[in-house]
Every structure is written in structure tokens, then in C-alpha cells.
Amino acid sequence: MDEVIDDTVPVSVAAAETLAPAAQPADDVVFLEVLDKHDGLVERHRFERLPVTVGAAYDNDHIVDVESSKDRRPVAVTLARTHDGALAITASRGAADFWAPGGLTRSWRVDPDKSFILGGHRMRVRTRSYMPAPRATSSRVLPVLGRWAWLWSLLLALAGTSAMTWLGDIDGERSALYVTSALATMTILALWSAIWALVSRLTGRASHFLAHLSLAALAIVILLVLDYAFDTAAFAFNLPAIQRYDYALVGLIVGGLVWCHARLVSRLRPNAALMSALLIGGALFAFQALTAYTARGNIASTLTLTALRPPALRVATPSTVDAFFAGTESLKANAEASRPEKPDGFDFSAGGED
Amino acid sequence: MILFAQRCALALATLCVAFTSVVGAQTPAAVPPVPSPTGQRLFDAARDKLVQIRILTRAGSSQSSVGSGFLIAPDGTALTNYHVISQLVLEPQRYRAEYVRVDGKRGAVALLGFDVIHDLAVVRLEEIAGAAHFSLREEAEPLRQGEKIFSLGNPLDLGFAISEGTYNGLVERRLYDTIHFTGALNPGMSGGPAVDETGRVIGVNVAGTGGELANLLVPLRYVRALIAAPRGALDKKAITPQLIAHQDALVAALLGKPFPKQTLGPTTVAVGEDKLLRCWGQSAAKPEKPYRTESIRCTLQSALFIDQNFTTGSISWDHTYRNGDKLGAMRFAAWNARTLAVSSMVGQGSLKPTRYLTRPHCHEDFVTHSATTFRVSVCVRAHREFEGLFDMNINAITVDRATEGFSSSLDIRGVSFANGNRLTRAFLEASSWTK
Numbered sequence: 001m002d003e004v005i006d007d008t009v010p011v012s013v014a015a016a017e018t019l020a021p022a023a024q025p026a027d028d029v030v031f032l033e034v035l036d037k038h039d040g041l042v043e044r045h046r047f048e049r050l051p052v053t054v055g056a057a058y059d060n061d062h063i064v065d066v067e068s069s070k071d072r073r074p075v076a077v078t079l080a081r082t083h084d085g086a087l088a089i090t091a092s093r094g095a096a097d098f099w100a101p102g103g104l105t106r107s108w109r110v111d112p113d114k115s116f117i118l119g120g121h122r123m124r125v126r127t128r129s130y131m132p133a134p135r136a137t138s139s140r141v142l143p144v145l146g147r148w149a150w151l152w153s154l155l156l157a158l159a160g161t162s163a164m165t166w167l168g169d170i171d172g173e174r175s176a177l178y179v180t181s182a183l184a185t186m187t188i189l190a191l192w193s194a195i196w197a198l199v200s201r202l203t204g205r206a207s208h209f210l211a212h213l214s215l216a217a218l219a220i221v222i223l224l225v226l227d228y229a230f231d232t233a234a235f236a237f238n239l240p241a242i243q244r245y246d247y248a249l250v251g252l253i254v255g256g257l258v259w260c261h262a263r264l265v266s267r268l269r270p271n272a273a274l275m276s277a278l279l280i281g282g283a284l285f286a287f288q289a290l291t292a293y294t295a296r297g298n299i300a301s302t303l304t305l306t307a308l309r310p311p312a313l314r315v316a317t318p319s320t321v322d323a324f325f326a327g328t329e330s331l332k333a334n335a336e337a338s339r340p341e342k343p344d345g346f347d348f349s350a351g352g353e354d
Numbered sequence: 355m356i357l358f359a360q361r362c363a364l365a366l367a368t369l370c371v372a373f374t375s376v377v378g379a380q381t382p383a384a385v386p387p388v389p390s391p392t393g394q395r396l397f398d399a400a401r402d403k404l405v406q407i408r409i410l411t412r413a414g415s416s417q418s419s420v421g422s423g424f425l426i427a428p429d430g431t432a433l434t435n436y437h438v439i440s441q442l443v444l445e446p447q448r449y450r451a452e453y454v455r456v457d458g459k460r461g462a463v464a465l466l467g468f469d470v471i472h473d474l475a476v477v478r479l480e481e482i483a484g485a486a487h488f489s490l491r492e493e494a495e496p497l498r499q500g501e502k503i504f505s506l507g508n509p510l511d512l513g514f515a516i517s518e519g520t521y522n523g524l525v526e527r528r529l530y531d532t533i534h535f536t537g538a539l540n541p542g543m544s545g546g547p548a549v550d551e552t553g554r555v556i557g558v559n560v561a562g563t564g565g566e567l568a569n570l571l572v573p574l575r576y577v578r579a580l581i582a583a584p585r586g587a588l589d590k591k592a593i594t595p596q597l598i599a600h601q602d603a604l605v606a607a608l609l610g611k612p613f614p615k616q617t618l619g620p621t622t623v624a625v626g627e628d629k630l631l632r633c634w635g636q637s638a639a640k641p642e643k644p645y646r647t648e649s650i651r652c653t654l655q656s657a658l659f660i661d662q663n664f665t666t667g668s669i670s671w672d673h674t675y676r677n678g679d680k681l682g683a684m685r686f687a688a689w690n691a692r693t694l695a696v697s698s699m700v701g702q703g704s705l706k707p708t709r710y711l712t713r714p715h716c717h718e719d720f721v722t723h724s725a726t727t728f729r730v731s732v733c734v735r736a737h738r739e740f741e742g743l744f745d746m747n748i749n750a751i752t753v754d755r756a757t758e759g760f761s762s763s764l765d766i767r768g769v770s771f772a773n774g775n776r777l778t779r780a781f782l783e784a785s786s787w788t789k
Contacts, residue, residue, distance in 0.1 A: 166685070167684060167685055167688040168688060168689075169685075170644065170645055170678065170681055170685060170688075170689045171643060171644075172644050172681075238719065238720060240718060294706075295705060295706070296705045296706065296713065297705065297706040297707065297713045298713075303705060303714060303716055303733065304694065304716050304718045304731040304733070304749075305694065305718060305729065305731070306691060306694045307691055307694075308687045308688070308690050308691035308694065308729065308751070308753060309684075309687050310683035310684060310686075310687050310756050311683075311727075311753055311754050311755065311756055312683070312756070314720070314753060316720055317720070318719070318720035318721055318722040318727050318728075319719050319720065319721055319722075320721070320722065320723070321721060321723045321779065321782065321783060323719075324717075324719050324721045324730060325775060325778075325779050327717050327719065328717045328732045328734075328775060328778075329775075330717070331715050331716070331717055331732065331733075331734040331771075332734065332736075332744070332771040334715040334734075335712050335714075335715050335734045335735060335736035335744060336712075336736050338707065338712035338713055338715070338736060339712055339736055339738050341707045341712060341713065342707065343706065343707045343708050343709055
């Protein structure tokens with residue numbers, strides 16, 4: 001039997017009770033909607049009064065064809081109002097459990113936005129009072145960030161890239177550099193957000209361009225801040241490895257960003273969102289590792305530390321000249337051990353003497 | 355028909371003769387350049403003693419490189435440059451050599467010995483017996499500055515030629531004596547003889563300097579030493595001891611006495627012995643810029659040719675002082691860090707193993723001495739073909755002042771690890787703040 005596919009947060013029966021409007025005016029007209037596995041509507045049945053029975057036997061109000069299963073108990077549920085007026089589905093006496101959000105159950109309080117599975121058939125129940133949710137806006141998709149998230153995150157991203165430009169602009173007179181970096185940032189953000197907006201449009205009702213833009217701009221800010229912080233830590237604590245492998249951070253941030261785009265905004269299924277994040281983040285990591293390997297023969301992005309910071313940020317204690325040159329002794333053995341490593345490409349030395 | 359054609363041809367020939375006569379009568383007769391009598395005599399005398407040496411692939415007998423050579427004994431012993439026959443030493447399984455005489459006769463070339471340090475090689479030209487040969491000028495008869503000398507060879511594979519020039523003493527600031535020849539030397543003349551006015555050899559053509567008519571010859575004393583040296587191995591294993599001797603001489607010359615120091619802004623840095631190294635300074639300070647730099651770069655002309663893609667035995671270093679008071683600490687640090695990314699070994703493109711070098715291995719740390727704190731990295735690549743030799747690079751950059759700093763970088767190719775460590779350490783200890 002298929003499990004219930006839930007594209008939002010899994011809700012238990014108890015939680016469903018809080019979601020279901022318990023104090024609905026008593027209205028016995030209900031709609032039983034049969035869905036496909038993507039929650040697309042296949043057919044809709046109107047019932048004028050409750051209770052409604054659904055099952056494999058022909059004495060039910062709605063009959064479902066049940067494939068053979070190990071569970072020999074009959075498939076039958078009853079849709080009725082509980083004592084507090086809420087709609088609930090209950091397995092008939094002696095009948096098999098059915099799937100509802102939260103797992104196999106005998107009873108489930110109806111949530112009109114969620115489906116249950118009976119005998120392999122996905123269904124949901126709605127009443128005449130059901131109001132379809134309005135089209136989600138960007139601010140509703142990411143309510144934590146607020147309505148103007150796209151604006152302030154974009155401004156932050158531009159400020160971040162300008163700060164990096166400023167650090168490198170020692171001549172202090174190249175305003176074109178700032179314009180170029182701002183334009184490049186905006187172009188990248190626009191293209192990235194447009195791609196995700198298209199994904200959202202294809203998988204849902206809205207493109208959520210501004211929500212995607214907010215996420216991407218925030219990711220740039222996080223990337224810039226963390227990269228600078230990591231390099232600073234590498235310098236401060238004399239830990240060059242932090243800088244050598246900091247491209248893993250890029251992979252992680254981009255992977256996280258992809259997950260946010262896919263799951264939080266485009267509402268892709270959890271597995272699809274996770275797979276997208278792993279694929280894109282992993283591909284970026286692998287690309288950078290391969291680039292480093294091509295240049296150096298190992299996957300470290302730099303051979304030695306290439307970031308310096310003001311003296312006040314240095315925490316590591318310097319060594320003496322004696323101690324430093326004692327440390328270089330191991331280089332001889334390391335270099336000699338590398339002799340057997342062959343160069344890539346055409347080996348000019350092959351042939352005669354070997 | 356035939357008669358008509360004959361008449362036409364006759365008329366045309368008459369017309370041409372008449373035209374030529376008129377032109378000849380109207381222009382002054384062209385005066386042929388007067389040949390240098392000495393040059394003409396020397397070239398005539400040298401014709402049978404000169405050869406072109408060609409390196410050919412064994413597979414297809416395609417010409418890989420060419421140079422010149424000259425006979426120094428009747429048994430066919432001849433001299434040339436090591437760099438002319440280097441492929442015979444390094445890849446004898448792929449290359450062979452042949453000589454071509456002025457009259458076009460050719461034969462095989464056998465290697466007898468070579469000297470990588472002075473770029474010389476002794477070879478035997480097969481199938482030459484009782485041939486005329488050059489004699490060497492006596493040691494007791496030193497050359498005088500301004501003395502006329504002549505260089506012979508086969509420039510650019512165009513044909514044998516003689517070039518007249520002047521002896522201008524020994525080249526200054528070189529580890530080994532080299533004759534400064536003010537005369538033309540072109541590719542292809544390498545390995546040819548330089549002779550005095552009596553036709554005796556005074557040196558061997560070796561290289562151009564890139565300057566106009568300022569070229570280099572190997573002095574005769576190195577030729578004599580090579581001829582007298584016992585014959586040993588003739589493959590690339592014989593290169594290693596020569597390179598080790600070279601780096602010993604190099605380090606002894608540099609560390610024979612404490613590094614001379616020089617002031618660079620508020621710093622003191624190591625420079626080289628003035629008679630040994632060439633140092634060039636540069637200052638970049640413009641009022642409109644928020645920074646200024648001063649730098650010194652020193653090089654020792656000691657690089658040895660191994661093959662077309664690999665030279666070793668060289669040393670160079672540079673120091674750069676930077677002041678960025680108007681930049682602020684963060685921007686100055688970012689600017690200063692650029693030096694770390696472009697130091698000679700770290701910044702030289704691909705750092706993967708090559709035919710001759712392993713990939714680099716580095717050690718880095720903060721180091722303090724003489725009240726100066728540096729970020730120091732030492733990187734080492736072992737020579738894959740020549741055991742016991744390494745390329746080493748030290749890069750030191752100060753990290754103790756917010757808006758000023760200096761960096762010192764030393765690059766040594768083909769040095770023993772112990773000598774490299776001695777040099778890099780002495781270099782680091784010679785650099786510090788003075789103010």
C-alpha cells in the first residue's frame with residue numbers, strides 16, 4: 001500500500017484536530033474527492049447527508065476497488081460527524097486500518113487540505129464551507145523574512161560585494177569597479193532567481209520570484225561573511241587548512257540555498273528538494289576540488305596561506321627561526337617521497353632506460 | 355615557323371643586351387664590398403675543420419636541432435656545446451647525432467664527454483681520420499681587451515659563416531668566467547669556435563645575451579679541463595654530480611661571508627655581493643596614490659641548461675617594501691596578501707609533478723626574529739631526475755605593522771636540501787625592521 005504523500009508538514013491526528021475547524025456549522029453535504037498520487041483531482045462525488053460509508057463491498061455509498069493484500073480484513077470506513085460536529089473518518093468494526101497523515105490509523109479527523117488512503121486509493125473530504133487558499137505571495141512563502149525581504153537582502157548583497165571590491169581597490173579611484181561588481185551581482189541574482197521562479201511556476205501556481213531573489217541575495221551575504229570570517233580564522237589561529245578547503249563552505253551554502261529554493265518556496269517534495277541540494281552543492285564542491293587537483297595534484301585550493309589580516313587579529317604565537325627551520329626538515333622526506341609520482345600527459349622520459 | 359621563333363628570340367636578346375648596356379652606362383659601377391682579408395683567410399683555413407652538428411630523431415631521422423662544432427684533433431675529436439647535444443645525453447634512445455662538413459660530407463657523432471656547468475661537450479666525428487683541426491691558443495698568451503676575434507659556425511642553418519668582433523674581457527657578475535664577445539652570434543653558431551687573428555681557438559660560442567652584439571664565449575681553460583678529464587658515464591646520471599658541484603660553488607660564493615645588507619625604507623634586507631649579483635631597484639610612489647612601494651630584485655647569472663624545457667642552478671631574490679598609511683589596516687592587509695599568492699614557486703601555474711620536478715611541499719608559520727614578525731613559507735620540489743637536488747623557495751612577509759610591511763622572497767633552483775636550508779635561513783635572518 002502506498003503511504004500518504006504529504007507535501008507540507010506531517011500532521012498527527014491530534015494536530016489535525018487543531019487544524020480542522022471543529023465548530024463548523026452542521027452541513028451534511030460533503031464532497032469526496034479521489035486523487036492521483038500527486039494530489040491531482042481524478043473525480044469528485046457529492047453526498048447529501050452523513051454518514052457516508054466508503055469501502056470495497058457493494059453495500060457502501062462509495063465503492064473502491066481493492067487490490068489483493070495480505071490483510072484479509074475488509075476495507076471500509078465511515079465518514080461522519082463526531083459529537084463536537086467535526087468530520088471524522090473511522091474504520092468500520094472488523095475492517096482494516098487506513099492510511100492518514102501520521103501513519104496507519106483507525107480514525108482520523110478530517111483535514112480538508114490533506115488526503116487519506118483507503119485500499120490504495122487516495123482521497124480527501126471537503127465541505128461546502130471549504131475556502132481554497134489564496135495564491136501564496138512571496139511574503140507569505142517566507143514570512144520570517146518579511147514583506148521587504150527582497151529589498152533589504154539585495155541591498156545587503158550589494159553592500160557585501162562592494163565591501164569586497166573596496167578591500168581590493170587600493171587605488172581608490174576606480175568607481176567602475178563598484179558598478180561592475182554591483183551589476184555582476186544583480187545579474188547573477190536575477191538569472192538564478194529567474195530559474196527558480198520557473199521551477200516554482202512549473203511545480204506550483206506562482207513563480208515567487210521575489211522570494212527566490214531574497215534567498216539568493218541572503219546566500220551571497222552569508223557566503224561573503226563566512227568566507228571572510230574563515231580566512232580571518234585561518235590567519236588568526238595559523239590554521240591554513242581552513243582556507244585550503246573553504247570551498248566546501250561554498251558547496252554547503254549553495255546546497256542549502258538550493259534546498260531552501262526547492263522546499264520552502266517551490267514546495268518540491270522533501271526527497272526531491274534534498275536530492276537537488278545534494279546534486280548542485282555536491283557538483284559545485286566536486287568542480288572546485290577537481291580544479292584544485294588539476295592545478296596542484298591535490299584538492300587543497302591553495303598551497304600556502306594567502307590571506308593576511310591586520311596584526312591585531314593575529315592570535316597564534318610566532319615561532320623562532322630555529323623552530324621554524326626544524327619544521328622544514330620534514331619537507332626533504334616529503335619531496336623525495338613524491339619522486340615516483342608521474343606527471344600527467346605525455347611522459348617524455350618513458351622509453352629507453354625503463 | 356621555327357625560323358620565325360629564332361628571329362623573335364634573337365630580336366629579344368638584342369633588345370635586352372642594348373637595355374642592359376644603357377642602364378650600365380647611366381649608373382656607377384657597383385663596388386663589391388671589400389672582404390676582410392683576415393676573415394677571408396681564417397674562413398678558408400677553417401673550412402675543413404668546421405662541422406654542423408644535427409640532432410635527428412631515431413624514428414624518422416627528422417632534424418630536431420642543429421648547432422656547430424669544430425675539430426680539435428686529427429682522430430675526429432671535436433668540441434661543441436652541451437646544449438647542442440643535450441638530447442643525446444638525456445634521451446639517447448630517441449635521438450642520434452650526425453655531422454655535416456662544409457663540403458656536405460656527413461657522418462655519425464659519438465659522445466665522449468660533457469660539461470653541463472660550462473656548456474661544453476667533446477664528441478668524436480666518425481669516419482674522419484687525419485683531418486685538419488684547430489689548435490688552441492696557449493694559456494701563456496692571454497687575450498687583451500679590444501683584440502680582434504672571429505666566431506665561426508652555421509647561423510640559423512643558413513650555411514657556414516664567419517663573424518668578426520672584439521674581445522671585451524670577462525663578463526662581470528657571473529659565477530664562472532665567460533668571455534664578452536662584441537660580435538654577432540646567432541642560433542646555430544652554438545658550439546662553433548671563436549678564433550684569434552692567427553686562427554687559434556680562444557673560446558667556444560655559447561650564447562647571446564639579448565643585447566646587440568653582446569655575446570658570450572666559453573673560455574679555453576674550461577675546454578682544456580674537459581679534454582683532460584677522465585671519461586666517465588655519458589648518460590644523464592653523469593649530470594647529477596656536476597649539478598651538485600655547481601650548487602656547492604654557488605652557495606660557497608653566496609655564504610662565504612655574511613649577506614651584504616641594504617636599507618629599503620625602514621627595513622634592512624639581504625642583497626648580494628656586488629661583484630656576484632645584479633640588483634635592480636624600483637620605486638613607485640605617486641602623490642595621487644594612497645600607497646607607495648620600493649623594491650629590489652637581485653639575480654645571479656648561474657642558470658644551467660639541461661634541456662629546452664628545463665634550466666636549473668639559478669638563484670634570484672626580491673624584496674618589496676609597502677606603505678599604505680592611507681589605505682587603513684584592512685585594505686593594507688588585503689593588498690599585502692597578494693604577495694603570498696604570487697611568490698615564485700606558489701604562483702607559477704601548474705604545481706603538479708613534471709618530468710623534472712616533484713610537486714611542491716611547503717612548511718609555513720609565523721616567525722619572529724630581530725623584533726620583526728613574518729609570515730614565512732618554505733616550499734620544496736625535489737628533482738626527479740637528479741637525486742639529491744631540490745628547488746626551494748622562501749617567502750617571508752611581515753605581519754606586525756598595520757599599514758606598512760615588506761616581503762622578501764628567495765628562489766633557488768637545483769640545490770641540496772642542506773645548502774638550501776642554509777641559504778634560506780641566512781636570507782631570512784638578514785631581513786628585519788630597522789625603525
